[in-house]
Amino acid sequence: MIDVVINRKKYTLLNYFEQIPESERNRVEYVSIDxxxxxxxxxxxxxxxAKICADPFHVIKNYNDTLDKIRKRAMQSYPKDSIEYYLLKNFNWTLFKDEVHENEAKWNKKLKRYINYPxxxxxxxxxxxxxKTAxxxxxxxxxxxxxxxxxxxENDLWKHIEEMKKxxxxxxxxLKNTLIKWSQEIVNSFTFIDGRRITNGIMESRNGVAKEIKKNANGYKNFPRFRNRCLYCMNKDTKPNYAGSHKSIRMKGSSRGHYTKNK
Structure with missing residues (x-):
C-alpha cells in the first residue's frame, strides 16, 4: 500500500494527485477503478x-445487486407463508453463486421432500x-x-447489451445503461500484465484490512494516526510518520457517547 486518503471526494483526490510530479503521473499506463x-x-x-479499466468484480456486483432487486420484487408478490416466498427469502444466495454445486439431498420440512441446492x-x-431471464x-x-x-x-460486450435490451x-x-456508460472501461479491463488481468483485487483485500484495523481500535478520530497504522501494518518496511499526527483531523462518524453499564 502506497498511501491512504481521508475520503474519495473529487477535490480531495484532485489535490492529492496534483502533489505528484507530472512526469511521474505521465508514466502511469493503467488504472483500475470502481x-x-x-x-x-x-x-x-x-x-x-493512463487507460482506465473497470474492475470486473464491481461490474458483477452491480449485476448481482440488480438480480437481487428483481428477486425482492418477485418475493413481495407472494404471501409470506407461501412456498415461493420461503424459497426466495431463504435460498436467495443460490442466485448469486457462479455455480451451485451438487450436494447430498436433505429433508426439507417446508417442502416435505428430500432436496439438494441445485x-x-x-x-x-x-x-x-x-x-429466470435476469x-x-x-x-x-x-x-x-x-x-x-x-x-x-468489445464485440462480445455489445452482443450481451443487445440481449439485455430484449x-x-x-x-x-x-443496468444496461450502466454497461453502455462504462463500456470502454470494461473492454480495457481485459488487459493482462505479466499474465495477470488488471483488477482491484489487491486493493479490495487492503480495504478489508483497513476496516479490521479501525474495528479493532473501536474507531479512530485522528486520521493521520489511522493512516500511519494502516501503512505500518500493511507494509513491512514502513516506519510511522508522526509529522502532524498530533493535529486532530476528524474522520467520519460520531462519538459513542455515554452509556450505563448493566450490573
Whole structure:
C-alpha cells in the first residue's frame, strides 16, 4: 500500500494527485477503478495518459445487486407463508453463486421432500420468468467476463447489451445503461500484465484490512494516526510518520457517547 486518503471526494483526490510530479503521473499506463464517476473524472484529468479499466468484480456486483432487486420484487408478490416466498427469502444466495454445486439431498420440512441446492435453484427460477431471464443474463455475463479477451471483448460486450435490451425488465434496462456508460472501461479491463488481468483485487483485500484495523481500535478520530497504522501494518518496511499526527483531523462518524453499564 502506497498511501491512504481521508475520503474519495473529487477535490480531495484532485489535490492529492496534483502533489505528484507530472512526469511521474505521465508514466502511469493503467488504472483500475470502481464504477464511480468521480474516479474516472479525476484520473482523466490528473493521469491523462493512463487507460482506465473497470474492475470486473464491481461490474458483477452491480449485476448481482440488480438480480437481487428483481428477486425482492418477485418475493413481495407472494404471501409470506407461501412456498415461493420461503424459497426466495431463504435460498436467495443460490442466485448469486457462479455455480451451485451438487450436494447430498436433505429433508426439507417446508417442502416435505428430500432436496439438494441445485434442485432448490431450479424451483426458484420457476417462480418468475423475469427472475429466470435476469439470472441467465447474469450467468452469460459471468461467462463473458471469464472467457473473452481484449480482441473480442468489445464485440462480445455489445452482443450481451443487445440481449439485455430484449429482456424489457426495468432493472436490467437500467443496468444496461450502466454497461453502455462504462463500456470502454470494461473492454480495457481485459488487459493482462505479466499474465495477470488488471483488477482491484489487491486493493479490495487492503480495504478489508483497513476496516479490521479501525474495528479493532473501536474507531479512530485522528486520521493521520489511522493512516500511519494502516501503512505500518500493511507494509513491512514502513516506519510511522508522526509529522502532524498530533493535529486532530476528524474522520467520519460520531462519538459513542455515554452509556450505563448493566450490573
Amino acid at each position: 464504477l464511480y464517476d468521480t474516479y474516472r473524472s479525476v484520473i482523466s484529468f490528473r493521469l491523462p495518459k 434442485q432448490i435453484l431450479d424451483l426458484i427460477l420457476e417462480i418468475s420468468d423475469e427472475l 439470472y441467465d443474463l447474469k450467468s452469460d455475463y459471468v461467462f463473458f467476463n471469464k472467457q473473452s479477451d481484449l480482441n473480442n471483448a 429482456s424489457n425488465i426495468p432493472e436490467i434496462l437500467k
